[in-house]
Structures are given as structure tokens and as C-alpha cells.
Amino acid sequence: MNSGQRTLTILGSTGxxxxxxxxxxxxxxxxxxxxxxxxxxxxxxxEKQAMQYSPIGVVVKEEKYYKEFVASxxxxxxxxxxxxxxxxxxxxxxxxxxxxxxxxxxxxIPTLKAVRKGxxxxxxxxxxxxxxxxxxxxxxxxxxxxxxxxxxxxxxxLQSLVGENKSEIEKIILxxxxxxxxxxxxxxxxxxxxxxxxxxxxxxxxxxxTIDSATMMNKGFEVIEAHWLFDLEIEKIDVVIHPQSIIHSxxxxxxxxxxxxxxxxxxxxxxxxxxxxxxxxxYNFPRLDxxxxxxxxxxxxxxxxxxxxxxxxxxxxxxxxxxAVINAANEVAVEAFLNEKIRFTDIADIISFVLxxxxxxxxxxxxxxxxxxxxTRLITENYIGSLFK
Amino acid sequence: MNSGQRTLTILGSTGxxxxxxxxxxxxxxxxxxxxxxxxxxxxxxxEKQAMQYSPIGVVVKEEKYYKEFVASxxxxxxxxxxxxxxxxxxxxxxxxxxxxxxxxxxxxIPTLKAVRKGxxxxxxxxxxxxxxxxxxxxxxxxxxxxxxxxxxxxxxxLQSLVGENKSEIEKIILxxxxxxxxxxxxxxxxxxxxxxxxxxxxxxxxxxxTIDSATMMNKGFEVIEAHWLFDLEIEKIDVVIHPQSIIHSxxxxxxxxxxxxxxxxxxxxxxxxxxxxxxxxxYNFPRLDxxxxxxxxxxxxxxxxxxxxxxxxxxxxxxxxxxAVINAANEVAVEAFLNEKIRFTDIADIISFVLxxxxxxxxxxxxxxxxxxxxTRLITENYIGSLFK
Numbered sequence: 133m134n135s136g137q138r139t140l141t142i143l144g145s146t147g148x149x150x151x152x153x154x155x156x157x158x159x160x161x162x163x164x165x166x167x168x169x170x171x172x173x174x175x176x177x178x179e180k181q182a183m184q185y186s187p188i189g190v191v192v193k194e195e196k197y198y199k200e201f202v203a204s205x206x207x208x209x210x211x212x213x214x215x216x217x218x219x220x221x222x223x224x225x226x227x228x229x230x231x232x233x234x235x236x237x238x239x240x241i242p243t244l245k246a247v248r249k250g251x252x253x254x255x256x257x258x259x260x261x262x263x264x265x266x267x268x269x270x271x272x273x274x275x276x277x278x279x280x281x282x283x284x285x286x287x288x289x290l291q292s293l294v295g296e297n298k299s300e301i302e303k304i305i306l307x308x309x310x311x312x313x314x315x316x317x318x319x320x321x322x323x324x325x326x327x328x329x330x331x332x333x334x335x336x337x338x339x340x341x342t343i344d345s346a347t348m349m350n351k352g353f354e355v356i357e358a359h360w361l362f363d364l365e366i367e368k369i370d371v372v373i374h375p376q377s378i379i380h381s382x383x384x385x386x387x388x389x390x391x392x393x394x395x396x397x398x399x400x401x402x403x404x405x406x407x408x409x410x411x412x413x414x415y416n417f418p419r420l421d422x423x424x425x426x427x428x429x430x431x432x433x434x435x436x437x438x439x440x441x442x443x444x445x446x447x448x449x450x451x452x453x454x455x456a457v458i459n460a461a462n463e464v465a466v467e468a469f470l471n472e473k474i475r476f477t478d479i480a481d482i483i484s485f486v487l488x489x490x491x492x493x494x495x496x497x498x499x500x501x502x503x504x505x506x507x508t509r510l511i512t513e514n515y516i517g518s519l520f521k
Numbered sequence: 522m523n524s525g526q527r528t529l530t531i532l533g534s535t536g537x538x539x540x541x542x543x544x545x546x547x548x549x550x551x552x553x554x555x556x557x558x559x560x561x562x563x564x565x566x567x568e569k570q571a572m573q574y575s576p577i578g579v580v581v582k583e584e585k586y587y588k589e590f591v592a593s594x595x596x597x598x599x600x601x602x603x604x605x606x607x608x609x610x611x612x613x614x615x616x617x618x619x620x621x622x623x624x625x626x627x628x629x630i631p632t633l634k635a636v637r638k639g640x641x642x643x644x645x646x647x648x649x650x651x652x653x654x655x656x657x658x659x660x661x662x663x664x665x666x667x668x669x670x671x672x673x674x675x676x677x678x679l680q681s682l683v684g685e686n687k688s689e690i691e692k693i694i695l696x697x698x699x700x701x702x703x704x705x706x707x708x709x710x711x712x713x714x715x716x717x718x719x720x721x722x723x724x725x726x727x728x729x730x731t732i733d734s735a736t737m738m739n740k741g742f743e744v745i746e747a748h749w750l751f752d753l754e755i756e757k758i759d760v761v762i763h764p765q766s767i768i769h770s771x772x773x774x775x776x777x778x779x780x781x782x783x784x785x786x787x788x789x790x791x792x793x794x795x796x797x798x799x800x801x802x803x804y805n806f807p808r809l810d811x812x813x814x815x816x817x818x819x820x821x822x823x824x825x826x827x828x829x830x831x832x833x834x835x836x837x838x839x840x841x842x843x844x845a846v847i848n849a850a851n852e853v854a855v856e857a858f859l860n861e862k863i864r865f866t867d868i869a870d871i872i873s874f875v876l877x878x879x880x881x882x883x884x885x886x887x888x889x890x891x892x893x894x895x896x897t898r899l900i901t902e903n904y905i906g907s908l909f910k
Contacts, residue, residue, distance in 0.1 A: 297801070384809070387801040388807070392780070395779055415776050415777055420777070422694070427816065429815060
């Protein structure tokens with residue numbers, strides 16, 4: 133055993149990010165051993181991962197699949213279940229790094245537990261900072277936990293800021309592909325199908341984040357996330373449309389100079405950067421060839437077409453629980469859209485409706501946040517139900 | 522007086538870079554006071570600069586203009602002339618920073634003198650490193666002098682490398698506008714006029730460097746300069762055509778990630794970066810707006826059209842005095858082209874002819890370099906003369 137070896141626990145190991153993270157861990161050689169791997173229900177994939185990576189333990193969150201896994205697995209380590217299992221994995225004493233690749237608000241509590249124990253976080257679950265940014269960043273300051281975002285945009289900002297002074301940042305500019313509907317005319321928006329919305333031009337991701345990309349709520353969430361990660365006023369965070377997803381984001385400094393990180397759209401680069409930060413290790417991922425790509429284009433986002441983006445700005449300007457409200461309303465609305473209960477354009481309408489009617493709590497506790505999340509979901513579900521009476 | 526104030530001497534203060542540097546110095550407030558300002562013959566501009574910046578002394582290199590200046594000036598400080606005057610200014614004891622904005626080989630000796638005294642260098646004169654890279658960088662290592670390139674490309678590389686580990690660089694990629702003849706068909710190259718060659722699309726610069734941009738020898742020189750500045754094998758230095766000159770250069774790391782510095786084509790950004798490195802100070806230069814620019818394009822350089830570029834690679838691979846030879850041959854050939862004695866396409870032919878016939882000295886002393894420079898000029902002049910017999 134390598135004495136300098138670090139322990140990595142992955143929440144959501146069978147999702148798109150989780151799988152790519154394990155691929156990166158393999159190519160890092162002895163740098164990491166695996167603490168826990170957690171899944172909701174994909175026990176077939178978990179079985180393979182447990183055999184290949186020999187974690188200390190695994191968690192199958194859903195009781196039914198947990199029982200099935202226990203009955204059939206050859207895995208000899210600890211097997212846990214439920215939210216308590218996920219939380220135990222997150223705050224496992226030996227964790228040096230927690231990769232949170234959960235989807236939605238479910239990532240908040242286990243991440244907070246790990247942060248409070250001073251464990252460093254590779255954060256792919258952006259809803260954690262959207263919903264609970266003030267609580268998470270406050271806890272990280274107290275415990276010394278370092279939070280590194282695992283998405284191409286915030287990784288680009290982080291890489292552009294290495295060696296720079298925070299006081300010399302003028303603004304950061306997040307690039308957005310614009311998703312599958314960038315060039316779709318607004319009249320067609322009402323009739324857009326789930327299949328069309330799931331067809332992202334550059335990135336292969338889970339269905340929730342792919343719909344968020346199509347509405348550009350994903351970019352709005354990234355604006356909120358950047359606000360917390362880099363401790364910057366919302367006025368200093370811009371979005372520019374860049375359909376090729378080659379420039380992953382930019383930082384403009386007070387002298388007018390701009391720095392950026394570029395690369396092919398390959399999540400393994402930001403994953404490995406977070407896992408080896410601030411060092412870089414050698415990989416044979418395909419390389420960017422600008423001459424081959426030939427053309428990079430940029431445009432202002434159309435906020436009349438992508439109304440979720442200004443809603444995100446509005447929520448963070450409002451502050452308090454407003455971002456948690458749009459996050460919860462968005463989760464429910466996206467699920468309803470995926471289940472073909474509502475139209476694509478209803479997503480922004482529903483979030484806007486719910487946000488306007490919510491009572492904002494400023495400086496919420498974590499329990500208040502959980503309550504707001506729960507109530508907002510109920511309100512949103514009821515509202516969606518009422519639309520079809 | 523500000524006790525933390527630093528002394529800056531500018532060699533070539535009335536050229537394009539010199540003037541912009543003084544503008545930057547003004548906006549830096551009390552950071553710098555001026556040691557010496559040196560000019561070849563532009564005494565009218567020097568008079569204005571001396572009044573505005575109150576240097577300790579000035580140098581008028583050409584005797585005739587020196588006498589004229591002495592007879593007419595209101596400047597009360599020291600007034601020197603000749604190469605000795607320039608050298609004295611360069612190695613002035615109180616210099617904290619020397620900005621060398623001379624043109625051609627004339628920059629080598631004064632820069633070397635300053636480097637040997639441990640004075641930091643802001644280097645706009647790329648021929649210094651092209652002709653004498655090994656001697657200059659060796660001397661800098663011994664004295665602790667820091668050499669910062671004042672051009673947009675190397676400044677971009679330097680900015681992209683801040684906080685990174687040198688061992689993690691995979692390659693650097695210098696961007697090239699391609700100059701005024703990027704899209705000119707090769708058949709038309711023979712007949713290109715001086716006026717056409719001086720019409721650079723993005724940058725307003727002196728005539729020597731503008732012709733070097735039109736032949737792309739300028740980019741070849743930057744490749745050689747990058748080799749010395751960043752201590753990288755020539756195989757790790759690439760060139761990509763980028764006509765908009767917005768991405769000023771890029772660094773690719775071993776993990777496949779690429780970093781870049783961007784900005785409007787404005788030399789005041791790299792000048793101020795060199796003068797305030799590693800900090801940045803606030804300026805109200807116009808800001809980059811990618812959405813407004815809309816489109817960035819890239820292509821491989823056409824080495825059949827721009828033959829000076831592979832000649833530069835050939836020279837640095839050959840090593841020893843080969844880069845000094847192409848530098849001297851190029852200076853003579855460009856002057857002959859500016860005087861309409863030779864055709865545009867003759868420049869590369871002449872350099873190639875001279876390089877092939879030169880005896881390369883490896884590990885030359887500075888005296889040997891001066892000798893090679895002198896002899897190469899004679900050989901090139903004779904060869905040009907012979908073409909028209």
C-alpha cells in the first residue's frame with residue numbers, strides 16, 4: 133500500500149460523472165483508493181465497480197435494491213442503505229475527498245456533513261450550492277474543507293485563477309453552449325418534445341441536467357454556483373453563448389486582460405483536475421486542435437427565449453431561500469416535463485409563478501432549507517396539478 | 522518621493538512601444554520614475570518626453586541629432602550620445618527595470634549589460650533573444666535578472682503559466698494573425714509592394730516588425746524567443762493562424778487542458794503586465810466583448826507561402842549562431858525590400874541562401890556573435906548586390 137494514498141468516496145458512482153471519475157481514478161494509478169461507492173438502484177453496475185475498485189463499503193440507497201444486492205453480491209465489504217447510509221459514506225472518517233455526483237437537492241445533506249468534517253469536496257452536484265450556498269460555504273470556511281467544482285465551466289474559472297489575486301478579478305464569463313434549442317425560433321418552443329430536449333449537441337449527461345441545459349437553467353445554476361465558489365457579486369458574473377463548448381469559461385481582470393481554459397468537451401479533464409488539484413497528471417485524452425476546429429462563435433444569450441437564466445439572476449439577487457425555491461420548483465417541473473405532463477415553456481412559467489409566491493427566509497438554517505425545499509415541491513406539484521384540472 | 526518607487530529606463534522611447542510604455546507609466550501613478558530615455562534621432566519627441574517625465578538623463582544615439590538636441594533643449598539632466606550612451610543608460614545603477622524597445626541586433630549589447638547587472642528586463646526587442654538567446658539567458662540565470670517579454674504572444678504564455686508547474690507543460694501554441702497576405706494567393710507574392718506589406722490588419726507597429734509580420738518571420742522569431750524564455754524544446758512550440766488576434770497564445774498541459782490569454786489587440790496590456798508582474802493594476806482600456814466579436818477562426822500556417830517560418834525552426838534546430846545568421850540576413854533583406862531593391866519573395870530566398878552558406882559556431886561568445894552578425898550583413902548585402910548585376 134502507498135502511504136501517501138488518499139481515500140475517495142463517490143456519491144452517485146454509476147451516473148455519468150461517477151463512471152468517468154472511476155475511469156480517471158484508474159488512470160491516476162495509486163493516488164486514490166476508494167472509500168465508499170453509493171448508488172440509488174443500479175446494482176448491476178455497482179457489482180462490477182465493487183469488483184474492480186474494491187471499496188471499503190458500498191451504499192444502495194433504495195431499500196428494495198439494497199436487499200437484492202445483499203442477496204446476490206460477491207462483495208465482501210460493508211453494505212449500507214438509505215439516506216443514513218449515504219450520509220455515513222459521505223462523512224467516513226478516512227475520506228480525503230468526497231466526489232458528490234448526486235442529482236438535485238438530495239446532494240445537500242451528505243455534502244454538508246462531509247464539509248463539516250473538513251473533507252475536501254469535488255462537487256458535480258450543482259444544486260448543493262444553488263440551494264444551500266451560504267450554509268455550505270460558511271461551513272467550509274470553518275472546517276477548512278476545500279470545494280472544487282467538477283464541471284467544465286467552474287474548472288475553467290479555477291484554472292484561470294491559479295496564481296492570480298482575487299482582488300484583481302473584474303468579472304467572470306461563463307460560456308454556454310445554448311443547448312439543443314439555441315437556434316430554434318421562439319414560436320416553436322411550446323411544442324418542443326422531451327426527445328428533442330434530451331438531444332444535447334456537445335455533452336452526454338444525465339437527463340435532469342440535459343433538460344436544464346435546454347432551458348438554460350443549468351447556466352443560471354452555474355451563475356449561482358460561481359457566486360458562492362468564487363465569492364463574487366452576481367454583477368461580476370456574465371454568460372456568453374459559445375455553441376462549440378471549446379472555451380469552457382473566462383476570467384477578466386482589472387487590467388483588461390482575459391484568461392480562459394479550453395479543451396475538447398470531455399468531463400474527464402475537469403474531474404481529473406479536481407482530483408489532482410493544483411497539480412496536473414498526464415493523460416492521453418484526445419487533444420484540442422484549434423486549426424481542425426476552425427471556428428469558435430459567441431453571442432449574447434436571448435433571455436426572452438431562455439427565461440430560466442434571468443430567473444436564476446433574480447433568485448440570487450433576492451437572496452435567502454430564493455435560490456432553493458427555484459431549485460425545488462425546477463426539479464419538480466423538469467420531472468413533469470420528462471413525464472410529458474407539461475410543455476417545455478411551462479418550466480419557466482411554473483418556476484416564476486412559484487418564486488413570486490414564496491416567502492423568502494433570509495439566513496435560513498439547514499432545517500429551514502429542508503423545509504422550504506419540501507414545501508416548494510408540494511406547492512409546485514399542486515400548481516402543476518391545477519393546470520390540468 | 523515614494524520610497525517604494527522603482528526606476529525604469531526605456532531604450533527606444535519614441536518608437537511605438539516606447540510611447541505606449543510611457544502612457545502606461547503615467548497611468549501607474551507613482552510606481553515608476555524614469556531613469557533614462559534613449560532615442561536614435563527623434564529629438565522633437567524626446568524633448569516633449571523629457572519635459573513630461575523628467576528622466577534622470579537622456580541619450581540621443583546619433584551624433585548629429587545629439588548636437589542639435591544639446592543646442593536646443595530645455596532639459597536640465599544628463600545628455601549622452603552614441604552606443605556608449607545607450608549602454609550607460611541600460612546599466613544605470615538605479616535601474617530596477619529596463620524596457621528594451623530597440624529594433625534589431627542593436628538591442629543585444631545594452632540588454633546584455635543590464636542583464637549582467639541583475640536588472641530586470643521588459644523585452645520588446647525580440648532580436649535580442651533570437652540572436653543571443655543562449656548568452657542572454659545564461660547571464661540572466663547567473664545574475665538573477667528576470668526577463669519578461671513585452672509582446673502579446675509571450676505575455677499570453679506567461680499569464681497562462683502563472684501558478685502552473687513548468688514540468689506539466691505539454692506544448693505552447695503561439696497565435697499568428699497571418700499578416701496582410703494571409704489570404705493572398707501564392708502567385709501574387711512576387712509582386713507584393715512595400716505599401717501592401719506595411720498594411721497590417723490588426724496591429725500598428727514599426728516598419729521592420731510589420732514586414733516581419735507579413736513574411737511571418739516575426740512569428741518564427743517568436744518561436745525562437747519562446748524557446749529561450751520558457752526553456753522549452755522547439756518541438757513543443759507550435760504556431761496556429763488566428764486572424765482576429767484575440768487569443769494571444771495558448772499553453773497545453775499534460776492533462777489535455779489548454780489555457781489562454783485573450784484581449785483586444787492593444788499593446789498596453791502586455792506592457793503594463795510586464796511592468797507590474799505578477800500583479801495587475803486597474804486600467805480603463807477598452808474591454809473585450811466576445812459576443813460583439815462573434816467569431817474567432819483558426820488555421821494551420823501555410824509554410825509554402827510563408828517560408829520564413831520553417832527557416833526559423835530550421836535555425837533553432839541547427840543551433841549555435843544559426844539564429845543570429847537568419848536574424849542578420851533578415852534585417853538586411855527587409856531593409857532592401859523597404860527600399861524597393863528586392864521583391865517580397867526574395868526575403869526568404871536570401872535568408873535561406875545565406876543560412877545554407879554560413880559556418881555555424883556552437884556556443885559562441887558575445888564577440889563571436891557580434892562578428893557573425895557583422896559578417897552576415899556583409900554577405901547578405903553582397904549577395905543582394907550580385908542579384909542586380
